[in-house]
Amino acid sequence: MDYLIIVDSVHKVPCKLDLHLVNAANVMMEQRAAEALNSLLRAAMSDFVEIKALSGYRSEEYQQRLWQRSVAEYMCDGLSKDTAERLCARYLARPGHSEHETGLAVDFCSPDWDDTQDDFYSTEQGRWLCKNAARFGFILRYPRMKEHLTGIAYEPWHYRFVGEEHAKIIREQGLKLEEYVYYYFSFLPIEQ
Numbered sequence: 001m002d003y004l005i006i007v008d009s010v011h012k013v014p015c016k017l018d019l020h021l022v023n024a025a026n027v028m029m030e031q032r033a034a035e036a037l038n039s040l041l042r043a044a045m046s047d048f049v050e051i052k053a054l055s056g057y058r059s060e061e062y063q064q065r066l067w068q069r070s071v072a073e074y075m076c077d078g079l080s081k082d083t084a085e086r087l088c089a090r091y092l093a094r095p096g097h098s099e100h101e102t103g104l105a106v107d108f109c110s111p112d113w114d115d116t117q118d119d120f121y122s123t124e125q126g127r128w129l130c131k132n133a134a135r136f137g138f139i140l141r142y143p144r145m146k147e148h149l150t151g152i153a154y155e156p157w158h159y160r161f162v163g164e165e166h167a168k169i170i171r172e173q174g175l176k177l178e179e180y181v182y183y184y185f186s187f188l189p190i191e192q
Contacts, residue, residue, distance in 0.1 A: 027056030
């Protein structure tokens with residue numbers, strides 16, 4: 001599995017992605033990402049911080065249903081389909097373009113929530129993840145002030161597994177995944 005795979009509005013999920021999915025904290029994830037997620041959640045609990053994994057792997061079909069529902073909600077407010085899709089794309093990837101379809105992305109929330117939280121960054125859980133997620137190979141995928149580069153609005157709940165060594169550098173250097181892969185990673189002596 002290529003843990004540095006780029007999946008975004010331009011790059012589709014590869015057709016021949018060989019996924020071995022396992023359950024971790026009631027969400028399905030790629031095996032190594034699931035192991036890291038379980039370790040991350042155990043470490044948080046040992047620090048008396050309970051974090052809920054809200055969403056992990058999604059099939060393309062499920063992503064399609066989410067997309068259609070979100071677009072329909074905007075259209076019910078009187079917006080055109082084009083405008084609805086443009087607004088929807090700020091927070092939700094089109095089917096075939098979602099990191100969740102790789103099994104490497106996870107959305108987190110506070111334990112008493114059942115949806116994403118716009119203010120998650122200010123919660124005890126969000127602060128703990130910001131400080132510790134890289135130790136377990138996860139990065140905040142859509143950081144603040146990088147929206148112009150990612151094409152996705154700031155999502156303090158959306159983390160992506162890339163592996164411990166990569167996550168540490170990405171966090172320390174304040175990079176987004178694309179910057180790391182395209183401009184930085186090729187010059188680093190990291191074992192693959």
